[in-house]
Amino acid sequence: MLKYPVFCAVELTFDCLAVMPGGIPFLHYLSVRRCHPMRIAIAVLFSAALLAGCASEVRERIASNYGRVGAAAIRQGDWDTARRAxxxxxxxxxxxxxPAARRALAHYEYxxxxxxxxxxxxxxxxxxxxxxxxxxAGQPLYLSLVELARLNLDQGKYSQSAAYFERAIPLLEAAGVAKEAPMGYADILEEYARTLSGMGRTADAQLxxxxxxxxxxxxPG
Known part of the structure; x- marks a missing residue:
């Protein structure tokens, strides 16, 4: 005589596209027939792992969708919509x-x-x-530094702005931005000059x- 019932099949299906309000995925249990308790425990642990994976996929999809909304809003100059997205x-x-690189871009745009x-x-x-x-992530660091410099410049915080510019400019030089994007780099240098002028560093600003x-x-042109 068997001491425990024969292990039975535990039928579980997961639908990552099925979501409750708020974008939370839910789990469909088609049927769970009479099983050994250990079998049920294993099934529950397995289902929890799959559910976590589904939640991650849904969150990634939501992030991608709102990313497109935000990018479109920036192109249209609608920064309020971009901020919310x-x-x-x-x-x-x-x-x-x-991955850290993708999250960095999201926080940068926000x-x-x-x-x-x-x-x-x-x-x-x-x-x-x-x-x-x-x-x-081992990504270039100058993008965030330049934006931090601009953010402080816009508030008239010249010394803080200069500190960020002076961290960013060597990285920009090393990356060859002067050659690859001369107009954009010229804009940054002129913003740095405004910062220096605000600090009374006129000679450095002129340089x-x-x-x-x-x-x-x-x-050309």
Whole structure:
């Protein structure tokens, strides 16, 4: 005589596309016939792992969808919509534990949109988060540094702005941005010059403007 009932099949199906309000996936149990308790425990653990995977997939899909909304809003100059969209991107990207590089981009765009819409303190937090995630991912660090410099320049915080510019510019030089994107780099140098002027560093500001002018003259048309 068998001491325990014969292990029976536990029929489980998962549908990652089926979601409750709020985007939370739910689990369909088709049937669970009379089983050994250990078998049920294993099935429950397995189902929990699959459910976590489904939740991650849903969060990633939500992040991607709102990312497209945010990017379209930026192209249209609608920074309020962009800010709200990228807020959702960052939440879902972080919950889904997406790769650091993708999360860095989400926090960077959220920080930019916060800054443009004058949420300065929160913008700085998001841009610093983007910087740390870029560092973790081995990505270029100058994007977040330049935005942090601009954020402080817009608030008239010249010394803080200069500190960020002076961290970013050597990285930009090393990356060859002056050659690859001379007009964009000229813009950055002119913004740096404005920062230096605000600090009373007139001679340094003139040097930065001169470099920017040289870059612009070297661009055909």
């Amino acid at each position: 990228f807020a959702r991107v960052t939440v879902n990207a972080d919950l889904a534990e997406l 920080g930019r949109s916060l800054g443009v819409t004058c949420y300065f303190d929160r913008a700085e937090e998001e841009l610093k988060t983007a910087f740390e995630l870029d560092k973790q 930065s403007v001169g470099r920017a002018t040289t870059l612009r003259k070297g661009v």
